[in-house]
Amino acid sequence: MSDDAKLWSKTISDVNPEILLNLEKPHPSFYAAFALAVLCLLFGIVLVGLHTTYGLGLWNFAPPVYWEVDITNFVFWVGIGHAGTLISAILFLFRAKWRNTVNRSAEAMTIFAVICAASFPLIHMGRMWVGAYWALPLPNTNNLWINFRSPLVWDVFAISTYFTTSLLFWYMGLVPDLASIRDRMTGFKRLVYGFMSFGWRGTAKQWWHYEAGYGFLAALATPLVLSVHSVVSWDFAMSLQPGWHTVIFPPYFVAGAILSGCAMVYSLLVPVRYMFKLEKFILPEHLDACLRLTLLTSTIVSYAYAIEFFVAWYSGNPYEWALFAKRAVGPYCFYFWVMTFCNCIFPMAFWSKKIRSSIPVSLVICILINVGMWFERYNIIVSSLVEDFVPARWGHVQPGLWEIGITVGSFGLFFTFYLIFCKFFPIVSLSEIKLIMPKPLSSKGKGGHGGHGGHSGQPAKGGAHHV
């Protein structure tokens, strides 16, 4: 019996009927979660409406800090999205089998996280309809073009490319699964899912081109995911601000993004797996692989934190060192130590297989990592901004109720979208999970050398030799 057969208690015939149970009546906890998410979203909408009407003065910031929680939220949400693309594209190219069970929900997470991220620069601009104009490469009233050498313009290009790529990658992955849903539906629902699946029929030629195209999308998304958070980091690193002007920022931001994203993938998978009874498909081995990736990225992030401090001291730049010392023992030390404990200390528990096997403990650690990653962005942004080049302007800011409210609203937006996705779309990729399950072979094919089941020697989409 192959390793695959030992791992799975289900066959490919069980995939569609059991995974698509989410389209039927969900667990009561789904409604409770959805109601809470919508409530948070409505709260956020009211706050954004009020501050759009009355202006940015309602926010708690004061010079020299003009963007505090909104840019923190922007970086946080873009970072969350990164694990989705990592799992869907990079792990696809590495042929990591476990990604086939989690990629769909991780990709959905990416898209909704990028929507949340993109909303913050617009909200921050106050009159967002005017802000949207300035974000695009359009000439101003004096016919001057925008400054293409600005990292903020690069960011607009990076985020819009990232969103478009993630959306298309996710949707093209969904097309065969939407066709599977269509073929189980009748009446109006069949028409809607048929329209959304573009009339996919699953012919060998369609799969041939689809497979090739999917591979190219993955190959294009792979450098993109590494570039996007690098570009986000240049929003800071291209300035001369102490604490920001460091060359380590791009890899440091990318590792941090993947850490927060993996923790978020786990935090979302565990409740969804329970709500929609997916325990037989999202196996403990898959959750374990996600935690191991979280542990790996946590060690990279810890190394980056250490190197940042070392370089601040070793560079001999007194301003740089003063700022870093203040981060650890100054007025923002609370943020610094929460960040350090949540991102560097707690994840080390994942070295223990016993802790990785305990879903409740791992879930708590993953939520703490997300808290830590938010604090990391706040720590980097505000501690550098609050003490700029004019000492007379130095001050201290803390997030006020408006900032916290809009942050809560962004979580409401994210979870509302995510739960709608969970209710109407397959949470696990139907076509891709079938590839890592035992192949449907006849008794003749199962015996001997596996007949056609093994003659290619090459894995198909998502196929691999190891979990």
Added chain:
Amino acid sequence: MSSNANPDRGIIGIFGYLDTFCRTIEQVRERTDFAGHELFSPTSYHEIEHACGFGASPVRFFTLIGALTGTCVGFGLPLLCDWDWPLIVGGKTSGVYSLPAYVVLGFECTILLGVLATVLGMLLLGRIPNPRRRVLDPRTTDDKFAIFLPGATMAGAQAQFLKQCGAEEVRST
């Protein structure tokens, strides 16, 4: 079969096993009376691609052309804007002297147009959307494989052949 005939009329053989299906494909490819046949699969098993003898998909040309166009757009946009109205920032000249700063734009546009062209290629080559064709058997998007032969009838030799190959069910559509 006339060109106006319903393309979905014919016979379909349903298979439950991947190895049986692949062996049938190899035999079908050698027969002359299976011209125009279509194969259906619930997912993209590589074995089917091999049995069909498919090589590299032409989607790659879409990707290449899209990505190269994107590179040109990414570098061309800021250069054209500079040419239209040079923007001197910090006393530094613009245009080709600022090319390193435009690498980011060139890179992002390469990816963006490469992705858009790839998706276009997937749709065009896969002939979707195609509202004229219908689903012949809903089980082919679930757990079954199928061979469809347009224009054939159950009385023909092809239906008998599919049964001999191990089809679980052969019927007209």
